[in-house]
Amino acid sequence: MGGQPLYLAPRLGPRLRSLLDTPELLHTLTDALGSPLNVILPDQLADNLRQFRAVYDTHHLSGQVFLAHKANRSSALLRRLAATDAGVDVASLGELQHALGAGLTPDRITATGPKNPEFLWLAARTSVTVSLDTRGELEQLATLVRGHALPRARVLLRLSGFETSGVRVLTRRSRFGTPVAESAALLDAVERHADVLDLVGVAYHLDTTSLAEKAVALEGCLRVLEECRSRGLRPRAVDIGGGFGVNYLADGGQWERYTTALTEAVLGIRPPLTHGGHGYGLRNESGTLRGTLGLYPAHRPIAGARYLDELLSHPAASLGGRPLAALLLEHLYDLHIEPGRALLDQCGLTLTRVLEVRDQEADGPLAVRLAAKADDVALEDHGVLMDPVLVPEGSPGPPVPVHLFGNLCLESDLITRRTVFLPRRPAPGDLLAFANTAGYCMDFHATRAQHQPAAPKAAAWQEGGRWRWCLDDQYWPTTPVGGAQ
Amino acid sequence: MALVPGRPVLADHTRGGSAVRYDSITEAIGNTPLVRIDPAVHGLSNIDLYAKLELLNPFGSVKDRAAWNMARPHLTAAASEEGGQVVELSSGNTAKALAVLAGMHGLTFKSVTNRMRIPEIKDLLLLLGAEIEELPGQSECLDPTATDDPLTLFHRTLSEPGSTFLHTDQYFNPRNTEAHFTGTGPEIVKDLDGRAPDWFIACVGTAGSSTGVARALREHDPAVRVVGLVAAKSDFVPGIRTIDEAHEVGLFDPGTYDTIETVSADEAIEGMLTLNRRCGILAGPTGGAAYFGAIRQLKSLDAELTERQSAVFIVCDRVESYLSYVRQRRPDLFGRPRRATSPADLTDAEIRTAPAIGVTDAQAWIATGEPIVIDLRSPYAFAALHIDGSVNIVDELFEELLHGGLPFSRTRPVLLACPVGEKSARYAALLTRLGHPDVRSLTGGIIAWRDAGAPLVRD
Numbered sequence: 001m002g003g004q005p006l007y008l009a010p011r012l013g014p015r016l017r018s019l020l021d022t023p024e025l026l027h028t029l030t031d032a033l034g035s036p037l038n039v040i041l042p043d044q045l046a047d048n049l050r051q052f053r054a055v056y057d058t059h060h061l062s063g064q065v066f067l068a069h070k071a072n073r074s075s076a077l078l079r080r081l082a083a084t085d086a087g088v089d090v091a092s093l094g095e096l097q098h099a100l101g102a103g104l105t106p107d108r109i110t111a112t113g114p115k116n117p118e119f120l121w122l123a124a125r126t127s128v129t130v131s132l133d134t135r136g137e138l139e140q141l142a143t144l145v146r147g148h149a150l151p152r153a154r155v156l157l158r159l160s161g162f163e164t165s166g167v168r169v170l171t172r173r174s175r176f177g178t179p180v181a182e183s184a185a186l187l188d189a190v191e192r193h194a195d196v197l198d199l200v201g202v203a204y205h206l207d208t209t210s211l212a213e214k215a216v217a218l219e220g221c222l223r224v225l226e227e228c229r230s231r232g233l234r235p236r237a238v239d240i241g242g243g244f245g246v247n248y249l250a251d252g253g254q255w256e257r258y259t260t261a262l263t264e265a266v267l268g269i270r271p272p273l274t275h276g277g278h279g280y281g282l283r284n285e286s287g288t289l290r291g292t293l294g295l296y297p298a299h300r301p302i303a304g305a306r307y308l309d310e311l312l313s314h315p316a317a318s319l320g321g322r323p324l325a326a327l328l329l330e331h332l333y334d335l336h337i338e339p340g341r342a343l344l345d346q347c348g349l350t351l352t353r354v355l356e357v358r359d360q361e362a363d364g365p366l367a368v369r370l371a372a373k374a375d376d377v378a379l380e381d382h383g384v385l386m387d388p389v390l391v392p393e394g395s396p397g398p399p400v401p402v403h404l405f406g407n408l409c410l411e412s413d414l415i416t417r418r419t420v421f422l423p424r425r426p427a428p429g430d431l432l433a434f435a436n437t438a439g440y441c442m443d444f445h446a447t448r449a450q451h452q453p454a455a456p457k458a459a460a461w462q463e464g465g466r467w468r469w470c471l472d473d474q475y476w477p478t479t480p481v482g483g484a485q
Numbered sequence: 486m487a488l489v490p491g492r493p494v495l496a497d498h499t500r501g502g503s504a505v506r507y508d509s510i511t512e513a514i515g516n517t518p519l520v521r522i523d524p525a526v527h528g529l530s531n532i533d534l535y536a537k538l539e540l541l542n543p544f545g546s547v548k549d550r551a552a553w554n555m556a557r558p559h560l561t562a563a564a565s566e567e568g569g570q571v572v573e574l575s576s577g578n579t580a581k582a583l584a585v586l587a588g589m590h591g592l593t594f595k596s597v598t599n600r601m602r603i604p605e606i607k608d609l610l611l612l613l614g615a616e617i618e619e620l621p622g623q624s625e626c627l628d629p630t631a632t633d634d635p636l637t638l639f640h641r642t643l644s645e646p647g648s649t650f651l652h653t654d655q656y657f658n659p660r661n662t663e664a665h666f667t668g669t670g671p672e673i674v675k676d677l678d679g680r681a682p683d684w685f686i687a688c689v690g691t692a693g694s695s696t697g698v699a700r701a702l703r704e705h706d707p708a709v710r711v712v713g714l715v716a717a718k719s720d721f722v723p724g725i726r727t728i729d730e731a732h733e734v735g736l737f738d739p740g741t742y743d744t745i746e747t748v749s750a751d752e753a754i755e756g757m758l759t760l761n762r763r764c765g766i767l768a769g770p771t772g773g774a775a776y777f778g779a780i781r782q783l784k785s786l787d788a789e790l791t792e793r794q795s796a797v798f799i800v801c802d803r804v805e806s807y808l809s810y811v812r813q814r815r816p817d818l819f820g821r822p823r824r825a826t827s828p829a830d831l832t833d834a835e836i837r838t839a840p841a842i843g844v845t846d847a848q849a850w851i852a853t854g855e856p857i858v859i860d861l862r863s864p865y866a867f868a869a870l871h872i873d874g875s876v877n878i879v880d881e882l883f884e885e886l887l888h889g890g891l892p893f894s895r896t897r898p899v900l901l902a903c904p905v906g907e908k909s910a911r912y913a914a915l916l917t918r919l920g921h922p923d924v925r926s927l928t929g930g931i932i933a934w935r936d937a938g939a940p941l942v943r944d
Contacts, residue, residue, distance in 0.1 A: 060905045062932075167607060167617040172624070210622025222865075229869055229943065243625035256718040263729045288657075289732040292636065297623065320879075322863050329904040330866030332935055341625075382626070440626075 005399040005421035006258045006273065008298065010386045010435040011250040013346040015041050019460060022467055023392040026351055026431055029458055029469065035353035035431075036372035036455035038442045040072075040472055042080035043461055044347045049086050051305035052339065059312050059325035061335045066110050068242050068340030069095045071439045076459035076475035077347065078102035083477040089338040090128075093119040100126065110156070110239070110338070112203075113176070120144055129154040131203050131239065133176050135186050142193040152196055156203045156239055157186055162220035164318070169216050172207060183224050187231060199233050201225065201333070205241025209297065211307075214240065215314045218324050222316075222331060238328065239336035240311075245303035246345045248296070248386050248436055255299035258385070263289055275403050278417040280383075296383040304342040341439035348438035350377050350455060351391075352415075354430045355407065365401040365419050368426055373406045373413060376455050377434045378445040380416045387420055388432040396423040404432070408450055511586070513543045514553050515668045519676040519797070522776075526763045531790035532783050535682070535797045536766060536776070537673060539694075544582045546802035547669075551693050552582035554664035555653040560590045563651040570595055572643065572650045574636075577606055577724060578802055579655050579691070584615040592651070597639055603723055605806040657735030661693035662700070669694060670701020673797055681706040684796035686779040688714045688725045688771050689745070692737040694799060699741050713742035714778040722753045723810065724771035724801055746782065748774045754815055756780075761804055769807045772800035826887050826919060828911040839914035842925040844937040847900060856898040856923075859883070861908055862931070870941040872902065872934065880908055887912075891919050898923040906930040 012020065019039065030037050052065050066089040067081055075098070081088060082103035090096045091113030099109050111123040112131040123130050124145055132138045132155050145153050160177030178186050190199050202224050204217045221238045228235045249255050264270045266279040267289060281294030302310055312325035319327055328335055352372040360367050379386060399421040406413035426432070446454040457472035461480050470479060507513055518541065522534045539547035556571060563569040571587040571594045573579055580596040587594035595616040610617055620636070643652050655661050674681055681702040687695035695713055702709040715731055716722040728745065731737045739745065750770070757773025760766040775798040783796055812819050842850060850856055858875035860867050867877040878886070880903070886892040893899065899916065901909035901924065909926035916924040927934065935941060
């Protein structure tokens, strides 16, 4: 296998590390609950929240941190969240019911995304803040509140299509939100429905890793809020959505070596690094590299709370160059954020059992079949390349290249197209643990295709130096000993 | 070679490098001096090291040659079209040269870029009338099946029927390389009395200059050794690509270089400082990287040489545009003595004990009409909502004022307000130190004021 093994070791925090150091427990869990199995670490969520709060404190900002529920359906995570002071962002009727049932009070819930009448009604009935995408939705909510004699609804206006002057910062079109250019009509509607709608503030969510684009959007929001104030409205908050990112890999050097090797493999300078020579979006056009690397930037030192800090420190070009945090503070606005992936960093892993290990061509990668489908470990769906951890670790020998196949009767059911290097030859019965899957990679894509099971979830926590667990649905903040006090 | 016989492209062809009177600034492109670096500076005893001073091109960089050579054949045709626009993917010197050339020919120029990382160049481009578009960042919720990446979309727009774009396409255009094959390379040979140097060291950006010069030199003497310099992968050196990025360049052929070496931002700045401070060459970091890479390459070899050798590196552009880049990486180079009356000098104890006043007492105090209320927030925030009768002096300006002493009479009491009472405490402490007898900081700031239900107004 051409040259040195290329590892992409996962970044493991103390909790995940400690859990992976208890192979007996992980085997017991999969023996009892089957493979694949998702293990959730609710306490990590509280730690991550503290990191975001620390950034708020540094910048003297107030406001709420809302977990984007869509990143994971776990009840344990939501109930643990309810035991903190954070909130949740729900994007469906089911998520709203789940959040209310987990103990999150309406003042800690924001309803976003595409909404049906039932979702709107329950949100308005319980006085949850509703983030409105369009003027049509605003009218619909106003009619609903009047027609059903509901309490005055708290609303955020989600905006998009922010403009810049000087340098034009291009951004992908969002199918959500009202273009800033049309905000005047939206504010007219807010004023017209003032008896049933209470404007809390404005919101945006951009699907980008670029700080500059987000800074432009935040500046645009500040201008619209100023317009609100001049109309006599009293908005208090800006909701800047999520997209703070996660640093998945332990070693930046490994990531750089891998991506360089991948470009070389695509150009034919070295043997392929993937099943079937897949290029992850890159291609070779007469010796020149074309296309775009369709991978998540898995080594990302500035992610999560640090990304928020960078964003808040970013100078607002159109508003005198003061940092965005200073502008928010000076304008007396609360800052709301909706991290999903970043708030669930290190909050769980997915366990899969090795079913079969088969030699292919001599010296080529082994074919390893797992008791899981590709959609059960959705890392690849998000472009995240990261090595699984072999459990038990065993004594390391020479690195063994493998291709990881799923258990569907389907050619394309590959857990990853990357040739993965394991520290020893795996054997049937071993577990492969995919770390850090809690954000979007557990249940977002999982299906029951071919009557194969979707992974159940177990919640695990440390107590008196030992790991304890229960089924996800059995977990409440009172479950751990001492949790009831 | 696509040159029209008898139709000169570069200044040296027309003037033999001797005339100094031109009909157009474009004739001043090229024919740059080759300057020997003092051995006392570089420390090589058997190698003569020369700098090719491309920074002396009229628009300031080596890219003037390529920009002119690529755009020249098409400018007249483009200018005759309604709304003709020159377009290039560039975040630096090529954009600068093209912006000037476009303007000279009555065209507009648009630069499309991933990230303009050098603020001075961004501002200069805007000043020159260029339009700048920054491509969107990577999607956070990645869809690996999406094929419409921003660059693909960009190329699609350019090739739409009826488009009036003149896309110079510097990364793929052979006229980029040609400018150096017919200009820079032969000039070096001529200035070395008809000999090619033993070594040629160049940074790899579009690969145009390194490829063109290398080809010209090798045509003269196949033994020339060529060193290509790329940036370390996690680093950023202006004008230099990382090895992965170089592979995306159509003009880049690894076979051009005998060796490809990595150079870091710190090393580039180190090399730049030597050129700036010891050689009188006001090179930017790209030239600095080339100098650093040259010395590193030649040093070990130098001791074993028995006969004299020569080496040439390219000084791409000037230092002035990179001050913020250098300041970010080497703040020590800009160390200025701290001024006396600055909030940074205050001790924690001074800040803690700064005179302060709560919202209720402050309201009563203001009602007496005695204190002047200074709001330290930005004018935008002040315009939105403020305490009635207050004066807005934004903190940065207030700090400047205090360098000159007290900006108001000691007999006038002062109430300072900021968002949360943190900055106002610092300035209250500072004013106290300057001898003001009755200055107070609003505890908890404007936010506490609002939360207490005290009135805020707009004017």
